[in-house]
Amino acid sequence: MTRSPVPNVSNVQPLLDTDVLRSFVAIAEYGSFTRAAKAVFRTPSALSMQIKRLETTLDQSLFVREARRVQLTAHGELLLRYARRLLQLNAEAVACFLTPALEGTVRIGTPDDVGTRVLPQVLSGFAASHPAVQVDVMAGVSRVMLERLDAGEIDLALVTAGSRDVDPERGEVVATEPLVWVARADGTARLREPLPVALAEHGCAWRASAVDALDRAGRPYRVAYSSEHSAGQRAAVQADLAVAPLPRSLATSPLLEIVDDPKLPALADTHILLVTGARRSEAAQTLTQHVVDAFRALRG
Template sequence: MTEMPSSGRAPLPLLDTDVLRTFVAIAESGSFTRAARQVFRTPSALSMQIKRLEETLGQTLFVREARQVRLTPEGELLLGYGRRLLRLNEEAVTQFLAPSLEGRVSLGTTDDVGSRILPGVLAQFARSHPAVQVDVVVGGSRDMLVRLEAGELDLVLSTGGMHDPSAHVETVHSEPLVWAGREGGVAAQRSPLPVALANHGCPWRKLALDALDRAGLSYRIAYTCEHCAGQQAAMLADLAVAPFPLALIRQPLRRLDGDILPALGDYQVALVRRDGLGGAGEALAERVVEAFRDLRG
């Protein structure tokens, strides 16, 4: 029998899941002491783990400062890999050891929020819990919360503040809301200012109108639409400017300079669970929270 030629290269080292969990805990908490409490070890034990990890990879992963630690560029790169590896490990273990979940979960979301995280969330959830059916409903936050209160939805990703007091509310994301318009467009120079807004009840609408009123600017609501795609269409046609999440602005749209229009501040996304949510719903909620954590990282 002919032997296969050896490449002569030593096998690459394997990353230990326990060490990766420690690394991610330190990166997310910004402190060896806080991370030690999370993983139930001493700070000195964590320091030894990170030292071995840095030796294995031949890279410095943290910059240690007086009151906190922060990631080096190499550490930031490893953080993304670490989160994915831990998630994949959890999926594999869940597939074999965790009780099999079955049933149906309904999730309501606005289009701007859902489009960013749902593809990855649904793909991962389908791999780890193939027997659970997930129904996704897209609409305005106010309508989604009414349906959750009526028992028609299990989870809602909401950008509004009207929450059923019996529901569990968790803020999962925050980002700047800014004014946007078409690159090279003239809508921002028109008077009164033409504005494209979502329907009543949308927090973007309230933030924008309050800011314009405080600044004493003359404006007219040129377009009102249910979804942010309608705002995009008005901006692309250079017919209006609109309040828009900074992360969603793409060419040929651009952020308008802060000295032209008043600042809008940040807006938050909340995950709202109905009271008595079952195991399948809690598992999906956990995936959603992880997806937003990865988005921030």
């Protein structure tokens, strides 16, 4: 009788734990142990221990820890590509054998700046955990999104609001950001009189905040450029046609800079408000909670 050879245990390669890989990817994407810990519902010390064990297993350093953030080493960047593929394969394998508990279609409305900056990252996590739910996204100005919500055309909406427009009974504030004056870095628009400004259309919280601040300060201005989308405002500023009131995170182009000028009045904070319809399916309720949790993790 021929016996099968006994495997040499010493030559067996270690298996990578998907839970540890999920923590590793979160740290790489957030650039912070603290923010990643909130996203994966663990403590920073627990994540630190996981990464130490992972580095020991692979015999490589994966992160460079700096004062305010952590960055991947060359080996960390290599592992990140493998980790994302392994996690995706794991999710696909589980989805093939387990009947999804949640199905249906959810329709969400959002302004274009939220839809391009924040929402894709939020929805990617939801799609991984609930692959059978179809999410349809409609982009447009906040006023129109609220009208569609009231008409039952969408299930929930992320809208922008000024401090005076926030109604806690209407929705939940999921993000707050300073509104700042933005100009071309080497431009002269900020020096012109009356001040040329690029504004969103009527009904936008950014526009209302800017007009109210300029009027109260008695600063002469003219609307040199009006656009339904924030991309239009940024284009006008980059062309040095005007200055614009924008959330701080949108002043990221090398051509743009935040204006620190006492002649320009301070602006109120801008908020992202999550508003839900009166009748929500189980899928819509689950997505609503996922959006709240995702924004809470981003704030961390």
